[in-house]
Amino acid sequence: MQGQPHVGVFSGSLVLLLVTLLMAWASATAQTAPAPPGAAEATDAGLLKAPEASPKRGGTLRWGGLANSTLYDLHQTGTIANMGPQAPMYDLLVQIDPLNWNRILPDLAKSWQVSQDGLTYIFLLREGVQFHDGAPLTADDVVASFNHIIFPPSGVISPRRGLFDAVREVVATGERTVEFRLKEPSGFFLRALAAGFNVIVRKKTLEENNYDLRRVPVYPGTGPFRTKSVEPGVVRRLERNPSYWNPTLPYLDGIEVFHLEFGPKTGAACLAHTIDFCWGIDPVSEQKAQRIKGLTTARVYPTTYWGLWLNFRTKPFDDVRVRRAVNLVLDKPGLIEAVSESVGTERAGWVLPTDPHFQEYWAKAREQPGWRSPTAEDRAEAKRLMQDAGYAQGLKGLDFVVRDIPFQLAWAPMVQDMLKRELKIESTIRPVASGVWYEEASSGHYDLTIHAYGVTLPHVADYWGNSFKSDGGYNFMPYSNPEFDAIVAATARESDPAKLRALIEQGIQILDRDVPSIVFSSAYIALAWWDNVQGHSTATKGANFWEGMRNETWWLAK
Amino acid sequence: MSQYILRRVLLSIPALFGITVVIFVALRVMPGDPVSVMFGTQATKIRPEDRAKIEADLGLSSPLIVQYGKWLHDIATGKLGRSFWRGDTVVDLLVQRGPLTVEIAVMAIVLSWVVGVPVGILSALRQNTLLDYVARFFTVLFLAIPSFWLGAMIVLGLLLWRDYAPPLGVINLWDNPIQNLQIVWGPALVLGLAISAYIARMTRSGLLEIIREDYIRTARAKGLRERIVVLKHALRNAALPIITLSGILFGLLLSGTVVVEQAFNVPGLGKAMVEAFVMLDYAVVQNLVLLYGVVFVVLNLLVDISYAWLDPRIHYT
Numbered sequence: 001m002q003g004q005p006h007v008g009v010f011s012g013s014l015v016l017l018l019v020t021l022l023m024a025w026a027s028a029t030a031q032t033a034p035a036p037p038g039a040a041e042a043t044d045a046g047l048l049k050a051p052e053a054s055p056k057r058g059g060t061l062r063w064g065g066l067a068n069s070t071l072y073d074l075h076q077t078g079t080i081a082n083m084g085p086q087a088p089m090y091d092l093l094v095q096i097d098p099l100n101w102n103r104i105l106p107d108l109a110k111s112w113q114v115s116q117d118g119l120t121y122i123f124l125l126r127e128g129v130q131f132h133d134g135a136p137l138t139a140d141d142v143v144a145s146f147n148h149i150i151f152p153p154s155g156v157i158s159p160r161r162g163l164f165d166a167v168r169e170v171v172a173t174g175e176r177t178v179e180f181r182l183k184e185p186s187g188f189f190l191r192a193l194a195a196g197f198n199v200i201v202r203k204k205t206l207e208e209n210n211y212d213l214r215r216v217p218v219y220p221g222t223g224p225f226r227t228k229s230v231e232p233g234v235v236r237r238l239e240r241n242p243s244y245w246n247p248t249l250p251y252l253d254g255i256e257v258f259h260l261e262f263g264p265k266t267g268a269a270c271l272a273h274t275i276d277f278c279w280g281i282d283p284v285s286e287q288k289a290q291r292i293k294g295l296t297t298a299r300v301y302p303t304t305y306w307g308l309w310l311n312f313r314t315k316p317f318d319d320v321r322v323r324r325a326v327n328l329v330l331d332k333p334g335l336i337e338a339v340s341e342s343v344g345t346e347r348a349g350w351v352l353p354t355d356p357h358f359q360e361y362w363a364k365a366r367e368q369p370g371w372r373s374p375t376a377e378d379r380a381e382a383k384r385l386m387q388d389a390g391y392a393q394g395l396k397g398l399d400f401v402v403r404d405i406p407f408q409l410a411w412a413p414m415v416q417d418m419l420k421r422e423l424k425i426e427s428t429i430r431p432v433a434s435g436v437w438y439e440e441a442s443s444g445h446y447d448l449t450i451h452a453y454g455v456t457l458p459h460v461a462d463y464w465g466n467s468f469k470s471d472g473g474y475n476f477m478p479y480s481n482p483e484f485d486a487i488v489a490a491t492a493r494e495s496d497p498a499k500l501r502a503l504i505e506q507g508i509q510i511l512d513r514d515v516p517s518i519v520f521s522s523a524y525i526a527l528a529w530w531d532n533v534q535g536h537s538t539a540t541k542g543a544n545f546w547e548g549m550r551n552e553t554w555w556l557a558k
Numbered sequence: 559m560s561q562y563i564l565r566r567v568l569l570s571i572p573a574l575f576g577i578t579v580v581i582f583v584a585l586r587v588m589p590g591d592p593v594s595v596m597f598g599t600q601a602t603k604i605r606p607e608d609r610a611k612i613e614a615d616l617g618l619s620s621p622l623i624v625q626y627g628k629w630l631h632d633i634a635t636g637k638l639g640r641s642f643w644r645g646d647t648v649v650d651l652l653v654q655r656g657p658l659t660v661e662i663a664v665m666a667i668v669l670s671w672v673v674g675v676p677v678g679i680l681s682a683l684r685q686n687t688l689l690d691y692v693a694r695f696f697t698v699l700f701l702a703i704p705s706f707w708l709g710a711m712i713v714l715g716l717l718l719w720r721d722y723a724p725p726l727g728v729i730n731l732w733d734n735p736i737q738n739l740q741i742v743w744g745p746a747l748v749l750g751l752a753i754s755a756y757i758a759r760m761t762r763s764g765l766l767e768i769i770r771e772d773y774i775r776t777a778r779a780k781g782l783r784e785r786i787v788v789l790k791h792a793l794r795n796a797a798l799p800i801i802t803l804s805g806i807l808f809g810l811l812l813s814g815t816v817v818v819e820q821a822f823n824v825p826g827l828g829k830a831m832v833e834a835f836v837m838l839d840y841a842v843v844q845n846l847v848l849l850y851g852v853v854f855v856v857l858n859l860l861v862d863i864s865y866a867w868l869d870p871r872i873h874y875t
Binding site: 062215231268275438453 | 594
């Protein structure tokens with residue numbers, strides 16, 4: 001009929017339409033198909049999800065490790081015993097990407113701006129975030145949390161205050177806007193904010209408890225889990241937060257965080273699969289775990305110095321020649337090997353293995369005198385230095401204080417023997433309990449002492465600042481060099497990688513010259529998990545020791 | 559009898575008072591500072607004014623006599639104080655962890671009698687035979703082996719050969735009997751075997767003395783079965799020193815729980831005591847030591863009272 005489209009035209013058009021629709025649908029499907037595991041990178045914590053294609057929901061993860069939370073205030077402590085059980089309950093302002101570890105993600109802060117001069121950081125908070133008690137997150141809570149960390153009131157200890165020395169004030173400039181105003185630029189400010197302990201708590205919680213949460217076992221956070229029950233020193237049971245601001249997370253119904261002593265006890269529970277995720281197993285259990293099907297191991301690295309302090313207040317340790325002599329004759333690789341089956345430790349120098357600059361530094365330093373196993377030349381040089389200093393006949397009657405920790409007790413007689421054999425330095429080992437050691441070390445009641453301590457950030461401004469800067473938190477030798485202090489202060493301000501590297505080189509030269517302490521090694525902690533634990537990137541966690549402890553993307557395969 | 563009990567209770571008060579003085583002084587005299595232990599490596603960063611405030615909060619800045627008086631007041635009012643560290647009360651700790659320790663202790667005592675008495679009887683009746691020598695070998699062995707070592711070997715053996723470790727956490731008998739027994743059997747076995755060695759040796763020596771008595775010869779001559787002669791006549795008379803020993807051994811048992819709970823990782827009072835001691839948590843250590851003292855005194859009173867029941871010749875006035 002005239003005026004009516006031919007059926008063939010209709011048919012053809014319909015087919016074309018259908019094909020077009022099919023192509024559009026296929027294209028859309030391809031764009032939203034899940035990325036292969038490990039490939040996708042969330043640009044925001046609100047978009048975080050497990051890297052696997054089909055994570056399962058439900059189940060209760062059994063986490064085992066050092067978890068006897070004491071001093072429940074996360075702002076006032078510095079131990080895994082708090083982070084393990086408590087970190088899943090709290091969020092940060094910004095966080096290290098817990099799946100890729102390669103950048104800082106917006107967390108409770110949805111976005112931020114930095115002023116041109118680097119002196120003002122403005123954070124815009126996420127909307128719709130609630131604490132576990134239902135109260136909304138506001139800028140006042142963030143301000144209160146950071147004032148607690150940066151400007152603690154009397155009686156409150158803030159180990160990470162030094163990371164924020166550059167901060168002048170923290171101010172809420174709106175309902176959801178927080179401004180950090182700095183005195184000088186900081187090269188690691190965002191990284192400091194992302195440190196795992198700097199969690200956001202309610203302002204009201206702090207006020208109600210007189211700004212001291214040390215003995216408050218449960219206080220609200222905004223995190224993916226909340227406390228179900230606490231048996232102090234035994235287990236903390238966490239349950240899923242149904243109001244979590246990332247609607248995809250968490251996958252787990254709960255987490256049981258069991259306290260197990262570091263080492264063989266955690267290793268035993270791990271190998272028997274009494275726990276699914278094992279924090280802090282001993283080297284022997286680690287080796288055994290590597291041979292068991294279904295178990296995976298990894299090492300994580302706290303930023304720690306292990307070594308020997310020589311008391312500068314005791315003659316002749318104030319003489320750098322004597323310190324250099326001691327450094328030359330101590331066999332650090334041998335000491336590490338001697339305790340390798342009981343504790344995880346590996347070689348380190350002035351720059352620590354967690355520092356991005358370590359590989360470059362260590363490639364040059366590892367076989368230098370003072371870092372390598374002593375050669376005949378090293379020993380001869382040491383004796384010459386002692387002679388020049390007037391101590392060719394050695395020293396007697398030194399007080400060698402040792403903390404009652406197995407690997408330190410093992411090291412003490414080895415160090416004592418090396419010093420006596422090579423340099424005729426005689427000492428008496430005095431083992432003391434940990435509490436006594438802190439007192440003796442900080443008040444200088446020792447001639448030699450083995451030390452082991454850690455800091456928060458793998459950045460020289462933190463670990464050199466604490467260890468070798470005048471009045472540093474662990475500078476008990478005490479060493480003081482204004483030139484070195486200026487370098488450390490400059491590293492804290494520097495964000496240009498090349499300039500930072502140059503400053504580090506200068507610092508290394510000073511430390512090589514002055515030998516303020518004898519560095520033996522740094523620590524690693526061995527972890528293990530059964531193959532039912534998925535959704536995490538522990539295998540590549542590395543130096544992000546305190547980060548990624550929230551477990552929000554973790555799930556259980558069975 | 560009631561006058562005797564009252565007198566014993568009154569006499570125990572100075573003993574318990576002495577325990578409080580000894581433990582209070584010992585903790586204060588011991589080197590170490592609770593605030594330093596509390597903050598670990600961060601202790602070195604505490605400002606003097608902060609330390610003073612923390613010590614005041616914990617009651618450590620008061621004169622010692624005031625601290626002691628406050629503790630006695632807490633005991634009298636049943637409060638028992640709070641942990642320096644976590645703030646949970648000592649009463650909470652007792653309620654949470656006490657049942658496991660009590661269960662281990664009771665199982666150990668029962669096991670020690672179930673094993674020790676029969677072994678002692680057999681050893682005495684078969685004196686200087688192969689059975690006697692074997693029994694004596696094992697009693698000496700279990701006397702000599704440290705319980706923590708035996709515990710560690712059991713844990714290691716089960717792990718390496720059976721891939722087995724007991725469940726974690728505090729699981730009471732009424733919550734899950736199977737899991738509870740999995741937790742307590744190891745410590746109870748180790749402690750029970752150690753105590754059974756003492757019981758066996760005392761039973762053997764007691765019986766050897768008794769079975770040579772005239773009345774035992776008379777009982778046999780009358781034609782009584784040997785089982786009746788031994789259990790009804792001989793053992794009853796030999797039981798008094800065994801019961802006395804059991805009361806003393808309970809002290810060994812209490813200290814033993816501290817060791818075996820560590821070895822087996824059982825979250826009982828013994829483990830809590832070790833943790834509190836290492837951390838210089840004065841409140842917890844003081845109160846747990848006092849509690850153990852009270853338990854020891856009460857149990858020995860019960861042992862003494864049981865003599866009157868066992869031996870009609872004994873009257874208390």
